[in-house]
């Protein structure tokens with residue numbers, strides 16, 4: 212009942228506030244065993260197609276004249292091709308796939324997937340102590356807090372903790388990634404790009420926290436990540452997606468480097484909808500896809516900030 216009321220309120224507010232905007236949706240993993248299931252994605256795509264003009268980064272213009280939306284998929288795991296793409300084709304919506312090139316082009320494990328793999332090997336242990344931190348592998352909030360801590364560290368310290376944890380596990384992740392960790396196969400990506408309904412977005416080379424890099428490493432991640440995708444696809448890559456993306460993972464220095472590298476738009480993970488006049492194209496906000504469509508429509512109607520503040524106060 213509460214859900215139904217929120218859907219109606221969101222719909223009403225949406226109609227009242229309807230105007231030029233850019234909503235950028237964020238998807239990561241989708242699957243029957245993931246928090247975001249295929250049927251939730253199908254409902255979201257149908258909703259977006261009804262209410263927004265769907266865009267790709269190459270069509271970006273600051274002179275937005277109507278409610279517009281992009282759908283971004285971060286990292287490019289195989290489900291982007293196997294699950295999300297068929298749903299997008301069915302609903303006629305375009306997709307932006309953000310891929311780190313070490314992962315996509317060289318089949319190297321994403322650092323956080325190595326961490327996820329190591330944590331999965333610890334299942335059944337009551338507690339694990341690593342890098343001065345303790346977490347409970349079977350307790351999701353504890354694992355989430357541990358992963359947030361590891362993510363906040365400079366790359367060398369972060370990799371040190373992952374190595375220490377792998378030492379505790381007693382083995383390295385397999386060289387050939389298990390299916391659940393694999394990127395979209397390159398031939399499959401070529402096929403999707405050829406339809407013109409999918410664009411690649413640069414997402415660095417190694418998926419670091421950009422603010423943790425020195426100037427030279429920052430430049431390398433921005434320019435090589437882009438050049439390698441352009442060489443792969445034969446098309447210009449105009450968008451950059453900040454790895455991790457929350458506030459603190461980008462700043463004025465990283466933004467200047469993004470501009471200097473020639474990107475026209477950059478996506479963060481700061482929640483919100485972008486409106487003309489108050490939108491910086493190199494710091495675009497995004498809306499995380501939620502398992503419940505009513506939560507998503509609330510964000511799109513601009514009621515998400517109120518919900519988050521209320522949740523924070525509770």
Ligand SMILES: [Zn+2]
Pocket residue numbers: 285286414418454455
């Ligand atoms: Zn990512």
